Amino acid sequence: MRVVIRDVTVAFGRTEVLREVDLDVPDGSMTAIVGPNGSGKSTLLRVIYGGLRPDRGTVHIGDTDVLAASPRRVAALRGVVPQQQPAAGGLRVADVVATARQHRWYERETAADVDAIGSAMKRCGAAHLLHRRFDSLSGGERQRVLLARALAQGAPVLLLDEPTNHLDPGAQLELLAIVRSLETTRIIVLHDLDHALTHADQVTVLHEGRVLASGEPEQALSPGTVRAAFGLHSAIAPHPLTGRPHLTCALPE
Amino acid sequence: MHTLTASESLARLRRGDRRRRVAALTALGAALLVLAVLGVAVGSVPVAPDRIWAVLAAKAGLGSDATTLESTIVWTLRLPRVAMAVVVGATLSLAGAALQALVRNPLADPYVLGVSSGASLGAVAVMTLGAASLGGLSVPGAAFLAAAVVLAVVYAFAQRAGSFTDARLVLAGVALGYVAMAATSFLQLLAEPAELRGIMFWTMGSLAGARWEALPIPVVTLIAVGAWLLAQGHPLNALALGDDDAIAVGVDLKRMRLGLLAASAVLTAVAVSVAGGIGFIGLIVPHIMRLAVGADHRILLPASALGGAVMLVGVDLIARTVGSPNEYPVTIFTALIGGPFFLWLMRARDKEAM
Numbered sequence: 001m002r003v004v005i006r007d008v009t010v011a012f013g014r015t016e017v018l019r020e021v022d023l024d025v026p027d028g029s030m031t032a033i034v035g036p037n038g039s040g041k042s043t044l045l046r047v048i049y050g051g052l053r054p055d056r057g058t059v060h061i062g063d064t065d066v067l068a069a070s071p072r073r074v075a076a077l078r079g080v081v082p083q084q085q086p087a088a089g090g091l092r093v094a095d096v097v098a099t100a101r102q103h104r105w106y107e108r109e110t111a112a113d114v115d116a117i118g119s120a121m122k123r124c125g126a127a128h129l130l131h132r133r134f135d136s137l138s139g140g141e142r143q144r145v146l147l148a149r150a151l152a153q154g155a156p157v158l159l160l161d162e163p164t165n166h167l168d169p170g171a172q173l174e175l176l177a178i179v180r181s182l183e184t185t186r187i188i189v190l191h192d193l194d195h196a197l198t199h200a201d202q203v204t205v206l207h208e209g210r211v212l213a214s215g216e217p218e219q220a221l222s223p224g225t226v227r228a229a230f231g232l233h234s235a236i237a238p239h240p241l242t243g244r245p246h247l248t249c250a251l252p253e
Numbered sequence: 254m255h256t257l258t259a260s261e262s263l264a265r266l267r268r269g270d271r272r273r274r275v276a277a278l279t280a281l282g283a284a285l286l287v288l289a290v291l292g293v294a295v296g297s298v299p300v301a302p303d304r305i306w307a308v309l310a311a312k313a314g315l316g317s318d319a320t321t322l323e324s325t326i327v328w329t330l331r332l333p334r335v336a337m338a339v340v341v342g343a344t345l346s347l348a349g350a351a352l353q354a355l356v357r358n359p360l361a362d363p364y365v366l367g368v369s370s371g372a373s374l375g376a377v378a379v380m381t382l383g384a385a386s387l388g389g390l391s392v393p394g395a396a397f398l399a400a401a402v403v404l405a406v407v408y409a410f411a412q413r414a415g416s417f418t419d420a421r422l423v424l425a426g427v428a429l430g431y432v433a434m435a436a437t438s439f440l441q442l443l444a445e446p447a448e449l450r451g452i453m454f455w456t457m458g459s460l461a462g463a464r465w466e467a468l469p470i471p472v473v474t475l476i477a478v479g480a481w482l483l484a485q486g487h488p489l490n491a492l493a494l495g496d497d498d499a500i501a502v503g504v505d506l507k508r509m510r511l512g513l514l515a516a517s518a519v520l521t522a523v524a525v526s527v528a529g530g531i532g533f534i535g536l537i538v539p540h541i542m543r544l545a546v547g548a549d550h551r552i553l554l555p556a557s558a559l560g561g562a563v564m565l566v567g568v569d570l571i572a573r574t575v576g577s578p579n580e581y582p583v584t585i586f587t588a589l590i591g592g593p594f595f596l597w598l599m600r601a602r603d604k605e606a607m
Contacts, residue, residue: 051500075503082501086494087357090548094266099491099502109267118260127259130266153502 001062001077001156001185002027003048008057010043010209017043018054019209025202030179030186032196032217035206036230041189042083044206045161048187050074051082061157075102079150083161083189085142088134093145096134097121100152120151124178140171147178160188164195194247197221197236205229221247270552277546281559285339288566292335295570297578298326329464337463337527338569339562340471342534344524346561347479348517349535350542350554354493355513356419362536363521365423366514367407367430368400372525373456374433374440375399380452381444392455393467393526400522403429408514422514457582458531460569467527474523478516479558485509486551493550532584533591534561541594 003025010018018040025031033041046052048059050066059066061077069077079100088096097120101113121127124144129137137145143163150158160179164172172192176199179186190196196203196217203220205212206229213225218236226234232249239246294300300308300323308327310317319327348363356365363369375395390398410425441452454461488509491499499506524531542556568586575581 046497049501051497071500071505072503075501080497080501082495082497084495084497086498089354089357089493090543091490091493092547092549094263095490095547095549096494099487099494099498102491102503103487111264114264114267115260118258118263121263122259127262130259130263150501 002060003157003185003187004058004060005044005048006058008044008047008054008059010040010047010052010054017209018047021057021206021209021211023204023211023214025185025187028183028185029201030188030199032200032203033187033189033206034191034193034196034203034221034229035212039206039229040209041206042161045159045187045189049078049080049159072102075153075155077155078157078159079153079155079184081143081146081150081158081160081163083165086134086146091134092130093126093132093134093137094130096145097149097152100149116154117148117152120148121145123151123182124148125174138171139166140168140174143167143171143175144178147175151182155184157185157187158182160186162189162191164190164192193221193226193234193249197245197247218245270549273546274552277552277556278559281556281563285559285563285566288563288570289335289339292338292566292570293327293331295574296326296331298322300327300331333465333468334460334463334569335566336468337460337471338565340468340475341460341524341528341531342538342561342563342565343479343558344471344475344520344561345531345535345565346538346542346557347475347482347554348520348524349561350539350550350557351482351485351489351513351517352535353539354489354550355510355517356423357493357495358419358423359540360536361423362533363517363524364430364530364532364535366426366518366521367403367428367433368426368518368521369525369530370430370433370437371403372396372400372522373530374437376455376526376529377437377440377444377452380448380455381440396526397522399433400518400525403433404518404522454582455529457584458529458587459572459580459582460528460565461573461580463527471523471527474519478520481512482516483554483558485513486549486554489513489550489554493548528583530584531565531587533587534564537587537591537594538564 005021005023008018008021009016021044033044035041043052047054050071053067064073064077066074097117101109101116121130124147126141126144126148129141129145134145147163163175167175176195179188180199200217202215203217204214205220205225212229213220223234226232226249233252234247234249236245236247290302290305293305294302304323305327307317307319308324311319311324312328345363352361352363352365353359375398376392379390379392379395407422407425407429411422437456444452488504491502491504492509496506538561539553539557542553542560546552546556568583571586572583573580
């Protein structure tokens with residue numbers, strides 16, 4: 001399902017955090033949003049998932065106007081892996097993932113719910129964690145469980161806010177490989193430019209709340225945009241192990 | 254060998270959950286029944302269980318040989334008191350469990366919002382200044398009104414840019430609670446010595462005044478608000494994880510918080526208006542139940558309601574028998590039991606974190 005963002009502007013007091021942002025995410029693609037700290041990446045993702053109402057602009061998932069739809073309707077359209085780690089408060093993994101299937105009070109957990117939760121857990125390689133307490137998991141396990149929760153929503157769009165934060169390199173690559181293998185439309189906020197280059201179908205670079213570049217990864221992450229956005233020298237060269245394009249950065253001399 | 258799929262092991266987990274749920278609620282229900290019978294039977298004049306039955310049969314028009322004395326003790330004095338303990342205990346624990354999920358703080362209890370201190374101020378004002386100077390308000394009426402005023406002010410202060418933050422809510426509640434407590438202390442200094450004992454019972458909570466006539470409002474409130482709250486177990490799980498987590502899965506965050514806040518405030522105000530400031534139940538019982546049945550609010554909420562009833566019926570029994578014929582305020586014993594338990598819990602949490 002397509003995601004279309006038009007003219008989104010967000011201001012906190014007098015500071016404009018996002019200015020007239022446009023973004024088109026084609027059906028089934030994986031789009032990475034990158035940018036320096038404070039460039040508005042997470043704010044943009046919050047706007048898309050309905051956690052923050054913009055001062056101006058529109059967000060559509062398919063034909064649905066996200067800003068006008070009910071929270072329940074929006075949750076059926078997109079799953080979210082939020083940036084902030086949850087306060088588990090003693091809940092078990094099964095309970096955490098089950099929150100994805102919100103019911104009205106008169107509805108029971110059905111076999112379809114159990115199947116959706118089970119297959120999402122399996123997809124994320126987390127099925128063996130069902131009985132564990134969420135707060136006893138490692139960082140990598142937690143993110144896999146939160147990804148499973150997002151998938152268990154059964155939504156056509158998936159939004160991830162810096163899901164690789166605080167993970168060791170192996171766990172980062174494992175998580176990205178799972179996200180890469182999904183068929184849903186994905187928007188992922190990333191810090192690591194090489195991860196964006198390697199895993200995304202298209203990349204959007206934000207700088208001071210504006211879209212600096214958007215398009216094919218190698219074009220959007222050209223040395224010119226990387227210098228303008230991050231003040232870094234960068235080069236794209238074949239990865240010594242995989243042979244695929246690899247982005248490296250260095251502070252200017 | 255057949256290995257379980259994720260769905261199968263989840264289904265198995267759920268069956269286990271259901272069994273434990275039934276077992277826990279049955280055990281709590283049985284404990285409540287036993288304590289309730291004890292609560293009616295034990296006292297300065299003991300009444301055997303079969304005589305309790307005789308009184309109930311007489312009241313139901315079945316004809317029995319219950320004496321007037323037995324009838325007075327069971328029907329007029331002890332039964333409404335036990336019933337009130339059940340209702341107030343369940344009410345306070347439910348409010349505490351809801352607030353702990355709302356503000357995501359294990360220290361939260363029904364009193365962090367300042368509601369209890371406000372109610373005490375209203376009640377003590379009527380006792381010391383006299384009903385006439387306050388427009389003829391009854392003690393419970395004044396308690397409820399003052400609680401509502403405090404809550405409105407706390408809510409107004411917690412608001413910022415259209416939405417409120419939990420930290421501001423708790424800070425405003427604690428600050429206003431202290432203001433109300435100071436005003437209450439000041440009124441106590443103005444009180445006649447004869448009034449002081451009544452004031453102390455009020456501020457520390459007591460079920461001594463429980464009568465049938467006082468029960469309808471708390472019962473109706475508990476049933477109506479409690480039913481709504483029990484239905485929110487699933488969204489509460491999401492909310493307990495975090496605001497973003499609740500939004501992610503489609504919980505209407507603003508309405509949910511407002512609903513939880515209103516529900517716990519009304520529950521607390523009603524409980525305090527009939528039984529005074531009974532402390533610790535709303536704090537401790539949800540924690541005990543979390544250890545006993547787990548943190549899933551779909552089981553935690555009903556278990557807390559029953560657990561609160563069990564604890565208050567038990568504590569009230571102690572409060573009125575331990576120094577018989579004298580009575581003690583309930584909070585002395587909820588605190589004597591609850592305080593050490595709370596310290597132990599903190600230690601246990603420290604170890605868990607290490």
